[in-house]
Amino acid sequence: MSIEVTGAQALVKTLEQLGVDTAFGIPGGAILPLYDPLMDSSIRHILVRHEQGAAHAAEGYADATGRVGVCIATSGPGAANLVTGLADAYMDSVPIVAITGQVNSFLIGKDAFQEADIRGITFPITKHNFLIKNPDDVAQAVVEAFHIASTGRPGPVLVDVARDALTGTTHWEWPIEMDLPGYKPTITPHFRQVREAASMIAAAKRPVLFLGGGVTKARAAEAAAAVVERAPMPVVTTLMARGAFPDSHPLAYGMPGMHGSVAAVGALQRADLIVAVGVRFDDRVTGKAGSFATRAKVIHCDIDPAEIGKNAIVDLPIVGDCKLMLTELEHHLADVDLPDWGKWVDYLDGLERRYPTWGGDPDDDVLQPQEVIRRIGELSDPDTIFVTGVGQHQMWSAHFLPHEKPYHFLTSGGAGTMGFCVPAAMGAKAGCPDSVVWGIDGDGCFQMTNQELTTCALNGIPIKIAIINNQVLGMVRQWQTLFFGARYSNTDLHTDRYPDFVKLAEAMGCAAFRATRPDEVDDVIIKANQINDRPVVVEFVVAKEALVWPMVPAGTSNDDIKYARDMAPEWEEEEL
Amino acid sequence: MSTCITTLSVLVQNKPGVLARIASLFARRGYNIESLSVGPTEREDTSRMTIVALTPDEATVEQITKQLNKLIEVIKITEMEKGKTVRRELILVKIHADATTRTDVLALVEAFRGKVVDVASDTIIVELTGKYGKVHAFLDMVAPYGIKELVQSGSVALARGSRAITDRSKHDRHPHD
Numbered sequence: 001m002s003i004e005v006t007g008a009q010a011l012v013k014t015l016e017q018l019g020v021d022t023a024f025g026i027p028g029g030a031i032l033p034l035y036d037p038l039m040d041s042s043i044r045h046i047l048v049r050h051e052q053g054a055a056h057a058a059e060g061y062a063d064a065t066g067r068v069g070v071c072i073a074t075s076g077p078g079a080a081n082l083v084t085g086l087a088d089a090y091m092d093s094v095p096i097v098a099i100t101g102q103v104n105s106f107l108i109g110k111d112a113f114q115e116a117d118i119r120g121i122t123f124p125i126t127k128h129n130f131l132i133k134n135p136d137d138v139a140q141a142v143v144e145a146f147h148i149a150s151t152g153r154p155g156p157v158l159v160d161v162a163r164d165a166l167t168g169t170t171h172w173e174w175p176i177e178m179d180l181p182g183y184k185p186t187i188t189p190h191f192r193q194v195r196e197a198a199s200m201i202a203a204a205k206r207p208v209l210f211l212g213g214g215v216t217k218a219r220a221a222e223a224a225a226a227v228v229e230r231a232p233m234p235v236v237t238t239l240m241a242r243g244a245f246p247d248s249h250p251l252a253y254g255m256p257g258m259h260g261s262v263a264a265v266g267a268l269q270r271a272d273l274i275v276a277v278g279v280r281f282d283d284r285v286t287g288k289a290g291s292f293a294t295r296a297k298v299i300h301c302d303i304d305p306a307e308i309g310k311n312a313i314v315d316l317p318i319v320g321d322c323k324l325m326l327t328e329l330e331h332h333l334a335d336v337d338l339p340d341w342g343k344w345v346d347y348l349d350g351l352e353r354r355y356p357t358w359g360g361d362p363d364d365d366v367l368q369p370q371e372v373i374r375r376i377g378e379l380s381d382p383d384t385i386f387v388t389g390v391g392q393h394q395m396w397s398a399h400f401l402p403h404e405k406p407y408h409f410l411t412s413g414g415a416g417t418m419g420f421c422v423p424a425a426m427g428a429k430a431g432c433p434d435s436v437v438w439g440i441d442g443d444g445c446f447q448m449t450n451q452e453l454t455t456c457a458l459n460g461i462p463i464k465i466a467i468i469n470n471q472v473l474g475m476v477r478q479w480q481t482l483f484f485g486a487r488y489s490n491t492d493l494h495t496d497r498y499p500d501f502v503k504l505a506e507a508m509g510c511a512a513f514r515a516t517r518p519d520e521v522d523d524v525i526i527k528a529n530q531i532n533d534r535p536v537v538v539e540f541v542v543a544k545e546a547l548v549w550p551m552v553p554a555g556t557s558n559d560d561i562k563y564a565r566d567m568a569p570e571w572e573e574e575e576l
Numbered sequence: 577m578s579t580c581i582t583t584l585s586v587l588v589q590n591k592p593g594v595l596a597r598i599a600s601l602f603a604r605r606g607y608n609i610e611s612l613s614v615g616p617t618e619r620e621d622t623s624r625m626t627i628v629a630l631t632p633d634e635a636t637v638e639q640i641t642k643q644l645n646k647l648i649e650v651i652k653i654t655e656m657e658k659g660k661t662v663r664r665e666l667i668l669v670k671i672h673a674d675a676t677t678r679t680d681v682l683a684l685v686e687a688f689r690g691k692v693v694d695v696a697s698d699t700i701i702v703e704l705t706g707k708y709g710k711v712h713a714f715l716d717m718v719a720p721y722g723i724k725e726l727v728q729s730g731s732v733a734l735a736r737g738s739r740a741i742t743d744r745s746k747h748d749r750h751p752h753d
Contacts, residue, residue, distance in 0.1 A: 123596065182652075309639070
C-alpha cells in the first residue's frame, strides 16, 4: 500500500527495508532533512568526526560483514571528504553506498553555498552514481544503488539527493521495482570454459592457483579449498586475498608481488599454468610488464570481463562469479586424471625453506616491528579481525599475522590509502561487535584519521590499535634508502617528540600503553586484549631502520627479487 | 601510434550526465576520440552515440568496449564493421567565391552533390554530407579558393541490412560464446 511521505522519509524507509542496520555520517545543511526521520529509525547512525572516516568505516563494515556499508554526508565539503574513501572502495571493489545531500535543485549550477558537483567529481571512482532532484525518484535510486553496489563486481555507489527532493512529498511503497536495462552482470561461468580449465590443469606440470580479492568478495574461500583438496597444487594469495586460503596449509606459499615471499613470487615466475581467480594482475604483483610469468599459460576468471586481457595476456578467459567457477571447477577436476606435482611442490618447499621472509634481526634492546606484529597475531583470539593502514606495517602484517581465516584481514590494497586503518577498524567492529578487531597502523597513517577513536570511545566500539611507531614515513623512507641515496627528504615525522600517542589516545577516551623494550611487548598486548569496555591504543616504538623484505624494485622483473638487501635467491634452474 | 580507427555505436539510456560519464571514461583511461556524435533515437528513453576512436591496437578497442559496457547506463555497444556500415558526416563550409571564382566553386559543389545554403557577395556556405573520404576530397578541392570557416559533425553510422542494434541486447550473448 502506498503512503504519502517526504523524500527523506522514503529514503529512510527504503534503507530499513534493505536491511541497513548501521550508517556512518555527519549531518549538514543540505542533508539535514534526512537526519530528522533517521532519529526515529531502527538504523544505528554513528556520528563520525570526519567524512573520510565515514567512508572507510563503511568499507570496514562491508569487508567484515559481507553486507553493503553506508555512509552519509552533506553537500560540498562533506561530500568531497568522502572522495578518498570512495576511490579506495572503487579500487578494492568494496560495496558501499554513499548518500550525500545536494543543494536545492533550483540552486544547482548557481555556485550555491556548499555546492559541489559530487556526481561529476565521483564519475571515475564510483561504479555508478545518481543525482536525484525529485522526491519521487529517491527510493528507486537507493534500491538501485544497493543492487549495483552489491552485485557483479562490487563497488561504491553514490546517491546525491537535492535538498528539495528530501523535503518534498512523494508516495512510497515496498517493494520497489528497478529499471536498469543496461546492468546485468555475468554470474554463471561458461560450462565449456571451466571444463577446459580442468583439462589444462590436468596437463600442467607446474600449476599455481593464484587467488585474489575477488575470491574474498565472492566469499569463495571454501570453494577454493575444495579445488585444492581435489587438485593439490600450490596456492598463492594476493594482499587482498590473505586468509582466503590458510597460510598453515602445506600448499600455501604466501603472498606474491613487490613484497611477496620468494616462494610465492617464484611459484608464479616458474609456473607453466596460472589459474588466476579474482585477480587483476596489478603492477605491484606482476612487476615489469612483459617479464611476469613468461612461461605460464594463464586461466583468468573474473566477474568483470574488462579485467580479462586488461593487464595480462590470457589463454583461457572465464567470466563469472569466482565461487561458482571454483565450485564448478572442482566438479570437473573429478573427471580428469591429475599428474603428480610432487617435484614442483618440493621445489617451492625448497625456496620457502631457503628464503623465509625476513622477520628482522633479533635485538634485546630495540623492538623489531615484524616481531611485534607476529606477537599481536599469536596472542590474540583466533577469530580476530585485523585491519591495517598502508606502508611497511601493512606488508609486515601481510606476512606475519596469522592468515588462517578468510575475511579477517582488511586492508587498502589498490588505492594504498594511508589513514584507512582506524576508521575501517571502527566499521568492522560496528558490523561484528562480537569479534576482536585489531588495527595495525603506522605512526604516519594514524595521524591522518585517529580522530575516529573519539567516535569509537563515545559509541561503544572498543577497537584495538597498535601503532608501529618507527618515527618516519617508513615505506617512503625505505625507497629513499634504496633508490635515492639515503637522502631523507620529508620522511621524518619526529614522532619521538610529538605527538605523545599515549596522551593523545587517552584524551580521546582510550586506554593507552607504550612498549619500547622487547620484554614489554607481550605484556601490553595481553593487557590490550583484556580491555573490552573502550578502545585501546598501544604504541610500539620500533627500529627506524627496519626495511620490508623481500622486495622487487618497481619497474624490474620479479626474477630480480631480493630477499634481503643485495641478496638475490638462486632459482636453481632445473627441469621440473 | 594510432593505427586502428574503430567506429562504435553505443545505445545509452537517455538520462542527464550520460555524455559526461562516457567522456570521463575516455579521458580517465586515456582513450582517444576522433569524433563523437549523440542524439535521440526512435525510442524516447534511449540515445545513440557514434564514437570514432583511434587506438594503437585491437586490445585497446576491446578494453574500450568492455569499459563502456560496465557503465550502467550503456545498454548496448556494437563495433561497426567496415564495408557493412553506412557512415556519414556533415559539413558546413564557408568558401571564398566572388564573381570570378563562383562558377568554378559551384561546379565543384554540384559534382560532390553539395548544397548551397547561403550566398554573400564574396562567399558561399555549402552543406555537404558524405563519408569521410568524400567530404575530405571536397575540402581538398575547394581549399585553393579559400576556406573561411568550417564546421563538421561527428560520424553517424548504421549497419546495413534489416537488423537493428536493439535486436539483441548486450547481455543476451555470453562473453565467451
